[in-house]
Amino acid sequence: MGPVTITRRRFLERGGGVAAAAVAAACGAPGRLPSPPTLRVMLNGGIYEELARRLVIEPFERETGAHVVVVPASAAQIVTRLIAEQSAPSVDVAIIDQLVMGPAVDAGVFDTVDAARVPNMRDLAPAAVDRRGYGPIVHSHNLVIGYNTKRLSVEPPSSWADLWDPRFKQTLVPGAIELTPGILFLLQANALNGGSYENADPGFAAVARLAPNVRKYFHSIGEVRPLVSRENVVVAISSNMLQVEIAQGSPVGMVFPAEGCLASPAVAQIVRGTKVRALAEQFVDSYLRPEAQLGWAQDYNVSVFNTKVVVPDHVKARIADRVVFFDANEVARRRGAWVDRWMREIKG
Structure with a gap:
């Protein structure tokens, strides 16, 4: 076979293709640029x-x-x-x-x-x-107290302890125990009544005493905003959720409880x-x-x-103003037992 004649143009085209293939191969896959991590x-x-x-x-x-x-x-x-x-x-x-x-x-x-x-x-x-x-x-997020400013006919609460006052009969809507707001509410009730992580009896007793004031326990965050914006309820929910309603012009008031907002x-x-x-x-x-x-x-x-x-x-x-932290390790260790006990004794 005789020599093959290649024009300068064809040489450059072939050379460019070889160079491109070499670059692609160096990047890990023929013909492809490297994928981002x-x-x-x-x-x-x-x-x-x-x-x-x-x-x-x-x-x-x-x-x-x-x-x-x-x-x-x-x-x-x-x-x-x-x-x-x-x-x-x-x-x-x-x-x-x-x-x-x-x-x-x-x-x-x-x-x-x-x-x-x-x-x-x-x-x-x-x-x-x-x-x-x-x-x-x-x-x-920080758990605070919210209420409807047009429908609440009594003085709003200024503390977590106020929620046990008879003036709030059938108006409270705390979180159910399977939700973080519910766990925080139980922990705060326990702290208010001298309990500890090892001894939650005071907290459960306090929640039981609260029954006349409880309208319902919410099982979804989505339940709360329509309630507080339209009805005569007092809720325990995070401040950022209440701020959504306030920003939309709903008649919602927010209280930072005297004992602190719950982290x-x-x-x-x-x-x-x-x-x-x-x-x-x-x-x-x-x-x-x-x-x-x-x-x-x-x-x-x-x-x-x-x-x-x-x-x-x-x-x-x-x-929030002052924020109260509960020990996540202690909560994790006991949360399952608290949920079981709640379902037996409170059933909210």
């Missing part, structure tokens, strides 16, 4: 997911080039799924209710967090740092076995950035814990 995150859906995307996820994706896949779920669903797939986790990070996550912690689902690799943790208030080394609190924190947990641990640590750090923390306070009306954040006074007035 993926981080899978479980968190609450709805409005919460929308805010998380704007305040945390989109800035994180721009900075890292990673792609975040959100798996929306309730706290209970997060716990159930992570325990079920513990041997081969498909999720890297969970943003979860601290007072619900106990079974997942006990099962060993979450890994400890190295604060040196999450720089914004050094600026957190002590209450936001888990003493066992698990993920930090990223923000907190319902959300925490960022790294799932044990993640294959993108460094990326997961960066994501947790992004939640704690001052600009993200300020956004959560302003747009979601929750307490934040980065001490470098200056929350304006008018925003603080929508969230």
Whole structure:
């Protein structure tokens, strides 16, 4: 066979193709650019997911080039799924209710967090740092008292203790025991009456005495807003839920109880076995950035814990004044027994 003649143009075309193939091969797959790393995150859906995307996820994706896949779920669903797939986790990070996550912690689902690799943790208030080394609190809902300003015909309560006053007969709507507001209400009733984590008898006795004042126990957060905006009820619900009604012009009043607002924190947990641990640590750090923390306070009306954040006074007035924390470890240890006892004795 004689020599093959190649024109300069054909030589350049062939050379360009070879070079492109070499670059593609070096990137891991012939003809393809490298895929961005993926981080899978479980968190609450709805409005919460929308805010998380704007305040945390989109800035994180721009900075890292990673792609975040959100798996929306309730706290209970997060716990159930992570325990079920513990041997081969498909999720890297969970943003979860601290007072619900106990079974997942006990099962060993979450890994400890190295604060040196999450720089914004050094600026957190002590209450936001888990003493066992698990993920930090990223923000907190706060249980307060709400009421309908047009329909309540008696003086509004100023404290948790006031709710036992006969003037509130058949007007109270606390949370049922399976919900975090219900657990917090029981814990506060217990604290008011000299109880402890080891001895919840005073709390159960106090809730039993409250029966004449209870109109119903709510079993879904969605039940509360229509009730308080239209009817003569006094509710125990988070301040950010009440703020939605207030912002819409509903006749809703909010009380920060004298004993303190009750914290319902959300925490960022790294799932044990993640294959993108460094990326997961960066994501947790992004939640704690001052600009993200300020956004959560302003747009979601929750307490934040980065001490470098200056929350304006008018925003603080929508969230809480003094916040009371209950020990999540103690709650996790006893929550199941409290729920069982509630169903036997209170049945609300």
